[in-house]
Amino acid sequence: MNMSFTFQPVPRDFSSLPYALYRVRQISRDQRENPPFSLSDEEWTEVLKDTKRGVHFQVFSAVAQVVSTDPTRLQALTEASGSYTFSDLEAVKASLKEQQAALNKQLGVKLASVGSVTSLPSVTVW
Numbered sequence: 001m002n003m004s005f006t007f008q009p010v011p012r013d014f015s016s017l018p019y020a021l022y023r024v025r026q027i028s029r030d031q032r033e034n035p036p037f038s039l040s041d042e043e044w045t046e047v048l049k050d051t052k053r054g055v056h057f058q059v060f061s062a063v064a065q066v067v068s069t070d071p072t073r074l075q076a077l078t079e080a081s082g083s084y085t086f087s088d089l090e091a092v093k094a095s096l097k098e099q100q101a102a103l104n105k106q107l108g109v110k111l112a113s114v115g116s117v118t119s120l121p122s123v124t125v126w
Helices: 017-028 041-051 059-069 071-081 089-107
Strands: none
Touching: 017 041, 017 059, 041 059, 059 089
């Protein structure tokens, strides 16, 4: 299986998948092709698609989701590089969520508030 890895900077555009891949790699410090500790572009793309809001990729939310689904991943990434350590993953996830909220505010991304009701068209089938 041939996996790809994006590490080159691209123009800043949170609606661009190449930029989103570049940013999640920066944020997560997943900047080396180092399986099983690093994720491929294809794996990051799936997470980015899952967390996308409107036209904007939610890069901090994507990293938080990866940390949430495998809390040891970020520790493993940091151990592989030997440069970073995170002792409190809950604080890391909270920080990522705060940074995403600030970025969404800057970009003008509107998210439904928690507990809000969204109207959906009603279809009756007989």
